[in-house]
Amino acid sequence: MKRDFLAIADYSPRELEDMLELALLLKQEWKTGGNKPILKGKSLGMIFQKPSLRTRVSFEMAMQHLGGYAFYLSPQEIGLGKREAISDVARVLSGYVDGIMARVFAHEHVVELARWASVPVINGLSDYNHPAQAFTDAFTIYEHYGKVRGLNVAFIGDGNNVAVSLMHIVAKLGGNFTWAGPEGYEMPQSAIAEAQAFAAESGSQLHFLHDPHEAVKDADVIYTDTWVSMGEEAEAEKRRQVFPPYQVNAALVAEAKPGVIVMHCLPAHRGEEITDEVADGPHSLLFRQAHNRLHAQKAILARLLGGL
Ligand code: CP
Ligand code: NVA
8 A cells, every 4th residue: 555645643653763763874875875776767756836945856856866766847837736637637647657746735635636646645845734844853853862752842933834744743752842923823723633642642742832932941942934934925914013023033042941953944034033143053953954854855755665
């Protein structure tokens, strides 16, 4: 049976831990002479309905490093659900490629793709979640601290797609997760309920606050993301009025543990959710995190397409 990668929620803590180890191995292997061609002859079709730098390039390079091939399909090219029904796109592509990666607006669209595709489907971001990012984030935290369990991860800002997947992976792996953002911008209640179920299993503590100062106290990781996600441009002005108290700046970082690391999935809107001083400062892991997309993606691809 094929396996998709649509949500962190679909993977057990054990599976996630195994994949983190695999990512670590693949990163070491790559740094010491290159990866074995475990995906030789395999191909990945990448559907993008929104722009991307990291997701597109890291998946493409990951396939190449593992001996496979990836190609990009632009929004204009396939017109997912517009030029052609999603179910037809999924069934046609399944005859050409060994895997599909898709970045979509509506989460249901990637679910629909996976339902009809006979090859694995990887979610490259939807309006609901961003599991490939969260897996990379857990990998980056694991690489830095040697664990995720017991660490305090504070997400400051919008309860968006990135926050949902991060909350889920931290809860699955036994870390503690605190969210702080403005009223009305909380994560979906259903995502919180799922996280609570994962936390009950793992012993993770979850907190949902409106005070960023309270949230970063004792934080090992401070995470933030843009106040305006792709597709929300019409709300930009309103959001820019509400979110400034949630800016991750040097004063806020100073309230956390001295060794705190600062993370951001990027692209950053410097001067809004994060200052230059923090993004380029000693606590920042922003570029290591971005580079780790390559290694984390390899583990996902190796597992789904290479049967590792
Ligand atoms: N973090 C991330 O997914 O970046 P891109 O939008 O550039 O792919
Ligand atoms: N929350 C952001 C993440 C970009 C990688 C967005 O959806 O635009």
